[in-house]
Amino acid sequence: MYSNFVPTNLHNQAEALISDLKLLSDKPTECPYCKNTKLYFVNASSGYCRCSVCKRGFNRSLNTPFYRLAPLELLPIIAERRLCGQGYATIRHELNTYTPWVIKRRVRVIEQYMQTHYPELYQWYQPFIEGTQQSIPDNVVQQIQQLKSWVTGILNATTATCPHCDSIHCQKMNDTRRAQFRCKSCWRYFSNLKGTGLEHLGYSENWLTMIDLLADGKNNHEIEQVLKISTGTVTKARRIWLDIMQRQNLLILKEWISSR
Ligand SMILES: [Zn+2]
Ligand SMILES: [Zn+2]
Incomplete structure (x- = not known):
């Protein structure tokens, strides 16, 4: 959820941006060529219509910077992910039918649009998206610390x-x-671990390191190399940690890790 990362005073700009992008796939109200209002859908999901008088085809992206960037329904999805700090690789991995070029091109056009129409949002976004490639946002760091002190508290009780x-x-x-x-x-x-979720995890000497590795966005293979444990163990541990974050209500951290 981008509202976890976008500052509160910019939420309405972020919402407006996403709704502009969603609107692109809506059915147009009139033909841009002959102004006739009798249109029929050719492809409802992309908002692509044909005019029943002049027979020309179009959708709402005509005369916008998003023209020819079909499928248009991808645009709000990409914008939301960027506002969460996701890099190209993560976005592409999840929307894996598209090439990196397809994603990059759309991101560029969305960013230009944001800069023109929502300049305050863009002013926050630009350093944020560059920063997230190296560092972890403060609200995520805070939840990492909460989780670690909870774990340490249980182990040292x-x-x-x-x-x-x-x-x-x-x-x-x-x-x-x-x-x-x-x-x-x-x-x-x-x-003491019983009922906390931690009882399902082995190697408690690795727990704090594991939390850091997850938060740094390391994949299972990288974690396996650092902790010298098997792929199966890492996969299972990741699932259990995400489950524990859910139970502990550390939802920003959970979302951060799930989307790396
Ligand atoms: Zn027409
Ligand atoms: Zn007893």
């Missing part, structure tokens, strides 16, 4: 409440990696 008998007299076991405790009242063992 020295006290716990027994899930079996609710006793608070529990002793931490020496193996700190799995946050194991033993209840002094009922003598049962339990882990």
